[in-house]
Amino acid sequence: xxRQCTAEEKNILLRNEQQIINEKPxxxxxxxxxxxxxxxxxxxxxxxxxxxxEDDRRTESGNYxxxxxxxxxxxxxxxxxxDRILVVYNEDFHFQLMKLNxxxxxxxxxxxxxxxxxxxxxxxxxxxxxxVLRIKKDVHELTDKExxxxxxxxxxxxxxxxxxxxxxxxxxxxxxAVILCVALNFVEGGYPFSQTVPIAVAVCGGIGLxxxxxxxxxxxxxxxxxxxxxxxxxxxxxxxxxxNDVTEYVYEWIDGELLICEYPYCEIWSGTQFGDVLYKFTNxxxxxxxxxxxxxxxxx
Numbered sequence: 675x676x677r678q679c680t681a682e683e684k685n686i687l688l689r690n691e692q693q694i695i696n697e698k699p700x701x702x703x704x705x706x707x708x709x710x711x712x713x714x715x716x717x718x719x720x721x722x723x724x725x726x727x728e729d730d731r732r733t734e735s736g737n738y739x740x741x742x743x744x745x746x747x748x749x750x751x752x753x754x755x756x757d758r759i760l761v762v763y764n765e766d767f768h769f770q771l772m773k774l775n776x777x778x779x780x781x782x783x784x785x786x787x788x789x790x791x792x793x794x795x796x797x798x799x800x801x802x803x804x805x806v807l808r809i810k811k812d813v814h815e816l817t818d819k820e821x822x823x824x825x826x827x828x829x830x831x832x833x834x835x836x837x838x839x840x841x842x843x844x845x846x847x848x849x850x851a852v853i854l855c856v857a858l859n860f861v862e863g864g865y866p867f868s869q870t871v872p873i874a875v876a877v878c879g880g881i882g883l884x885x886x887x888x889x890x891x892x893x894x895x896x897x898x899x900x901x902x903x904x905x906x907x908x909x910x911x912x913x914x915x916x917x918n919d920v921t922e923y924v925y926e927w928i929d930g931e932l933l934i935c936e937y938p939y940c941e942i943w944s945g946t947q948f949g950d951v952l953y954k955f956t957n958x959x960x961x962x963x964x965x966x967x968x969x970x971x972x973x974x
Contacts, residue, residue: 679709695771697745708765713782716757724750727787738789738798758786803949809907811927828900834969835943902955910950940964
């Protein structure tokens with residue numbers, strides 16, 4: 675049964691991080707708050723990839739929901755069909771799958787879904803990620819008040835993505851200035867530090883001051899670009915680059931059917947993971963715009 679993880683159970687998870695099945699475990703995942711746990715049963719294994727059904731997760735009509743884990747887990751075989759595993763979600767709805775050992779067995783019930791025949795599986799709904807089940811399926815037309823709120827969010831998200839890059843650019847500029855000052859001091863007929871350092875400080879300071887003055891102007895432009903007509907939730911799948919053109923692929927509900935849709939490059943965070951929920955806006959020109967749903971954590 676899906677439930678909130680207690681402090682004691684969190685310690686158990688921390689002690690058993692080696693039981694994670696995911697090919698690329700999420701760093702510091704168990705250090706976060708508001709972890710949620712649930713049991714699940716493996717129902718299919720095919721060439722190392724496996725599918726599972728979570729406890730208490732069904733469609734409105736009562737059918738089970740199969741989640742097709744996209745990662746290749748080489749040690750999974752047909753003998754693992756029917757095995758119980760643990761699913762752990764964090765507050766961002768990222769999740770880790772864990773094999774059960776003696777200590778983890780106590781966190782979930784021993785019995786799960788008994789659904790492994792082809793006929794039973796054919797009646798189940800299949801999804802690529804749990805988040806496609808929790809997003810809103812319909813487009814929401816924005817009111818004037820909501821349009822302003824989403825414009826503020828658009829500004830906050832864009833700034834959170836670009837701030838780290840701007841900081842690194844400034845640091846790189848200072849480092850280059852220092853190297854040039856040293857190099858000019860030692861070349862034949864070079865310039866002493868008393869001449870080069872003030873110039874370097876003036877140039878770096880001027881660029882920094884210009885950036886600060888231009889910041890408010892940039893904010894106005896970003897908010898203007900963030901005037902949207904409507905919003906819809908989608909789930910990130912992947913990005914693809916061909917001939918210098920980047921295409922974003924997402925899972926999207928259209929007329930009650932889950933489809934893979936593609937959109938032109940949008941400035942979503944480079945750290946966006948498979949399964950992350952995104953907003954799909956329509957701007958005033960009628961163009962689609964994908965965006966992270968909140969300012970991003972640059973420490974990830």
